[in-house]
Amino acid sequence: MWKFFRLTGACCLLLHSAFAQSQRYPIIPYPQQLVPQAGTFDITAGTKLVLPADAAAFTPATAQLEQLFTRALGKPLAVATKADKGAIVLQQNPALAGAEDYTMEVTPQQLLITAKTGTGFFRAAQTLRQLMPPAIETATGKRLAKIAIPAMQLKDHPTYDWRGMHLDVSRHFFSITYLKKFIDLLALYKMNKLHLHLTDDQGWRIEIKKYPLLTTQGAWRTFNNQDSVCMKKAIDNPDMAIDEEHIIRKDGKTWYGGFYTQEQMKDIIAYAADRQIEIIPEIDMPGHMMAAIKAYPFLSCSEETGWGKDFSTPICPCNESTFTFAEDVFTEIAALFPSKYIHLGADEVEKSSWASSPACAAVMKANNLKTVEELQSYFVKRMEKFFNSKGKVLIGWDEILQGGISPTAVLMYWRAWVPDAPVQAARHGNKVIMTPGNPLYFDGTPDRNSIYNVYHFEPVPKGLTPEEATHIMGAQANIWTEYIASEKRADYMFMPRMTALAEVLWTHRPDYEGYLQRLQAHYKRLDNLGIHYRLPDLDGFTExxxxxxxxxxxxxxxxxxxxxxxxxxxxxxxxxxxxxxxxxxxxxxxxxxxxxxxxxxxxxxxxxxxxxxQNYLKATVVKDAFPGLQLDYYQGAFKSATAIKPMADSSLRVANVVIPEGMGKGGGAFGARIKGYIQVPATGIYSFYLTCDDGGILYIDEQEVVNNDGWHAPVQKSGQVALEKGWHPLQVAFVEGGGGYTLRLEYSINGGKLQPVPDEWLRSAR
Known part of the structure; x- marks a missing residue:
């Protein structure tokens, strides 16, 4: 017994120690190595700053530090040439392996930072910033007499080279001020890539001097069906309201839109570069080009615009005038953006107009192309050669695999329902950036599981050897803005879950509980930065x-x-x-x-x-029941769980409320009914939590308990039911619209801990 108490006490001490360390060093992403030391280094107005020998090469990092000290102390630190006691010393360290590597040694006598490059010093500055009080983030806050930095020995470097965020400015537009705020936040959490989705059907957002109609016409639209959805939702959630600054009234009509001039974009690019962030432009071709085609109708195969079976009419890869246009556009893009990468998009292409085009038939015959997928590959490969002539590398969404991919293109994987795509590309020798819709599409409405799902994302897909895994460059999260019409809503959608991705990509060492404890210290900082982040979930109730x-x-x-x-x-x-x-x-x-x-x-x-x-629902008698539940499968697309057809195509047994791996293979739509009995161990009020992608409804005793119906990204809904101890009929109706499914059922009793429904609670009739 004494041994048990000693072990329990030791565990409590370890937990207390881990919590205390998280509070003392609330750094996100957490460093690769951090050894706590006793004491603090105190920064005051009298502290001296010693710069590296070649100080001019490290100006962005030192400027960032001086800005922090000025906000905190009221004035910048004096620069000294000698590393005396009590100084902050920055030293160049050529022995470090990577450009982003840095070390930090903090004692009560000195704060020493070493790095190989200015990028490393800048990353160190963000770590130091996070160790300072949140009050430093306010320009008009109370000045501090001193800043105490906890003593430590720290060595740090990133695991992945590509640590990115994507922002779609086409569907809804965002101001230059917001882009800079977005960039500042990426820099704070050591992200290093910003993928700007600049064009789409709904708006062309970057000035192209040779084709002025792209912005004078293509950057503006009357309100569309996405805007109307946002306006409807704004009745109950003001964050969904469209930002007024992007609305104008002209010729008796209301227009929404905007664009960046090339001079404005140069300023944004320079701002990002000072914060060690590379901006990658995306001009999406050959699909998603309605805004351009409306301005220049010659771009489509027969000058038609509009929508085909699935997507908008694309530009025509069979007319030389199309390639002239594309090369003209990308010539200006290549000159404007210093990044070696340009994203071509090349996703979701409606190819029906190509299939009926005589010009495309001629091109396919001349180039021995058998399918329209090969015709798309022909377009992509031709554009890649042009990119290469400008010193650029092509990135495309994973559809560029269809019809064949060149060995030098970079694949951006998004279709979670095609798990082999990144594996095939990596084995082919292509570099791959992971951005699967689940969990890295941040336009999906967040719920209590979102941060957990992002934190537990594994960038390297299963099935790759260690050598093949080196082709995985990293990952990014995407913010598609069809239903994100305001800057406040954008903040809410990506913060704080971006911090989880930052730690996955930088540290790549799971410490979820420690991360959550450290995250607590960041909310005050985000408040001071004016970030409209999503507050942590409240508990103790259901909907x-x-x-x-x-x-x-x-x-x-x-x-x-x-x-x-x-x-x-x-x-x-x-x-x-x-x-x-x-x-x-x-x-x-x-x-x-x-x-x-x-x-x-x-x-x-x-x-x-x-x-x-509600009265407690009476238990029923169940005899001759098997463990598990019966799953009836229904092939077809059902937009509601209530619309599933009556006759099943097949049936099988499952252990729980789950969809077996491989069902709906290839990303197809289907419906399912999972039914049987649940045995609750005690009379009480049970809360059930149903997570679905796409939709589902939970019934117990033929009563609807949770309605999570419709086609949508993974989201959790909840409900309660009062149950008498014993067996109760259970059914979950589920629909998958195509693209990748999620289904999970959890419970709590009388306000207790949320946990999975145990397999042993579930039975189905013989």
């Missing part, structure tokens, strides 16, 4: 709640300085709404809306909680 005699709403606050406000009249909680007490008693059916607020006034998710009274 549909039940009570038997009376209920109690007790919300668990993940951040102690949160304020939770609520309304009962259907209005959206604002800063003037009532503060939720520690326990709110529910005695009648009601609807409560609540939201958390940070000290800076940042509002979190708006939760709508419905309460209804």
């Amino acid at each position: 549909d709640n039940v009570f038997v005699d009376k209920g109690s709403l007790q919300v668990k606050k993940p951040l102690t300085d949160m304020t939770i406000r609520y309304t009962t009249d259907g209005s959206i909680p604002d800063a003037k709404a009532k503060v939720l007490p520690g326990s709110l008693t529910i005695t009648r059916p009601d609807t409560i809306r609540l939201a958390a607020f940070s000290p800076a006034g940042n509002r979190g998710d708006i939760y709508t909680l419905r309460y209804r009274q």
Whole structure:
């Protein structure tokens, strides 16, 4: 027994020590090596800064440090030439292996940073910045008498070279000010690539001097169906409202849009370069070109515009005028962007107009092309040769595999339902950037699982040898903005889950609990930076709640300085709404809306909680039942779980509420009904959490408990049911629209811990 207590005590001490270390060194991404030391190095207005011998080569990093010290202390640090006691010393270290490598040795007597290049010094500056109080992020905040940096020995370097974020500025446009704010945030978390999606059907956003109509016409549109969805959602969520600064009224019409001149883009590129971030432009061809075709109709095979079976009409790869246009555009793009990479897109191409074009038939015959997929490859390879002539490397979405890929193209993998694509490309010798839709499409509405899913993403796909894995350059997350119409909404969609990706790509060493503890210290910093981040999820309720005699709403606050406000009249909680007490008693059916607020006034998710009274549902008798559940499979596309056809195409047994691997092979649409019985071990109120991509509905005792229906990205919905101990009929209706499925069922009882439904609770009739 004494041995048990000693072990328990030792574990508690280890946990306490890990928590204390996370609080003392709240760095994201966490360094590769950090050895804590006793004491602190105190920075005051009298601290001296010693620069490397060739100081001019490291100006961006030293300027960043001086900016931080000026904001914190009220003035920059004096520069000295001698590394005396009490100084911050920057030394060049040619012995370090990589351009981003750095070391930091902090003692009470000195703070020594070494790096091989200015990039390494800049990365070190971000680590030092995160060790400073969040107050330094406010330009008008109270000046500090000193800044205490905890002592340590630190060695750091990135695991992956490509640590990226993508931003689509075509579907909805973003200001230069916002782009710079976005870049600043990438730099803070040691991301190094910004992929700008500059053109698409909905708008052309970069000036091309030889083709002025691309922006005078192609950059503007009247409100489309995506805008109308955003406006409808803005009624309940103001963050969905379209930013007014991108709306103009002209010729009696309302127009949405905007573009960057080449001079403006040069300024953005230089701003990013000073922060060690490379901007990669994407001009999407041959599909996603409606904005360009409307301005210059000769680009399509028969001057038609509009939509085909699946996607918009593409440009025609069978007319020389198309290649003249493309080469003219990319000549200006290549001259404007210093990056060695240009992204051609080449995804989601509607090829039906090519198949019916006499010109394309002639080109295919002349070049011995058998399919329109090979015709797309012909276009991509020809453009790649042109890129190469400009000293550039072509990147394309993973569809460039179709019809054949050149050995020098870089593949960007996004179609999670085609898991072999990155494996094939890497084995072919192509470089690969991982950006699968699940979990790295950040336009998917985040839920309580989003950060976990990103943090546990593995950049190297299964099936590659260590040598083949070297072709994986890294990864990035994508922000497609069809339904992200404001800067606030963009902030919400990618923060803080980008910090999880930053740690995956830089450190690549799982420490999820430590990461969550360190993340706590970053919310105040994000508040001070004016980031409209998504606040941590609230717990203690579901969307549909039940009570038997009376209920109690007790919300668990993940951040102690949160304020939770609520309304009962259907209005959206604002800063003037009532503060939720520690326990709110529910005695009648009601609807409560609540939201958390940070000290800076940042509002979190708006939760709508419905309460209804229910008696415990009676248990049923189950005899001769098998372990597991019956899954009925229905081939076809069903946009709702209620629309699944009555007759199944096949049936099989599953251990739990899961979709077996390989079902809907190739990314096809299908429906499924999973049915049987659930045996609950005690009478109580059970909360169920159904995560679906695309949609699903959970029924217990033939009552709808969770409705997560429709085609959508992975999202979790929840509901409650009062159950008597014993067996209860269970059914989950699920639909997959094509592209990759997710289905998971979890539960909690009487407000307890969320956990998977155990296999042993589930049975199905013989």
